[in-house]
Amino acid sequence: xxxxxxxxxxPTPKRNANKVTPALAPVATKEAxxxxxxxxxxxxxEMRQLYLKGDERALPKRDKGPVRKFARDYVDSRWSVAEFFxxxxxxxxxxxxxxxxxxxxxxxxxxYLVVLISMLDGIWMGxxxxxxxxxxxxxxxxxxxxxxxxxxxxxxxxxxxxxxxxKRGTKLV
Numbered sequence: 194x195x196x197x198x199x200x201x202x203x204p205t206p207k208r209n210a211n212k213v214t215p216a217l218a219p220v221a222t223k224e225a226x227x228x229x230x231x232x233x234x235x236x237x238x239e240m241r242q243l244y245l246k247g248d249e250r251a252l253p254k255r256d257k258g259p260v261r262k263f264a265r266d267y268v269d270s271r272w273s274v275a276e277f278f279x280x281x282x283x284x285x286x287x288x289x290x291x292x293x294x295x296x297x298x299x300x301x302x303x304x305y306l307v308v309l310i311s312m313l314d315g316i317w318m319g320x321x322x323x324x325x326x327x328x329x330x331x332x333x334x335x336x337x338x339x340x341x342x343x344x345x346x347x348x349x350x351x352x353x354x355x356x357x358x359x360k361r362g363t364k365l366v
Contacts, residue, residue: 247355255341256355260326260333264342267322267365269357273346275311315343325365
């Protein structure tokens with residue numbers, strides 16, 4: 194017999210037939226998996242409800258902190274031209290479908306005027322929020338608060354998240 198015949202009929206050392214490989218994941222029953230999915234879904238729903246109510250624990254990092262809460266309340270306590278921009282944009286789109294060139298031009302000019310007023314209102318509002326926040330929370334950063342407040346003001350009030358916590362007309366400053 195040759196050397197190669199002697200090595201045959203037994204497993205290669207790396208492929209030992211008796212070797213037991215450990216399981217990568219614990220064995221879970223269908224019921225356990227279903228229960229875990231249900232618990233995860235319930236936790237997500239609870240966190241979503243807390244987020245919509247404005248609970249600090251459920252807010253993402255961009256919404257956390259007393260300055261951001263103040264900015265949200267400030268925006269929600271006042272009327273803003275920017276919140277009417279989206280509905281106005283829909284009206285302008287309908288008007289630009291009209292055959293009259295005059296109506297198209299006027300609708301487009303109105304849209305640009307609202308954008309300009311919205312931007313000026315946002316700049317003014319941002320300055321007011323920065324000034325009030327710096328007085329109310331002297332140790333907190335006000336970085337990015339102007340854009341944060343302006344973006345919130347462009348959303349239709351009913352669709353804002355977290356939901357508004359103050360009524361319009363509430364005095365915060």
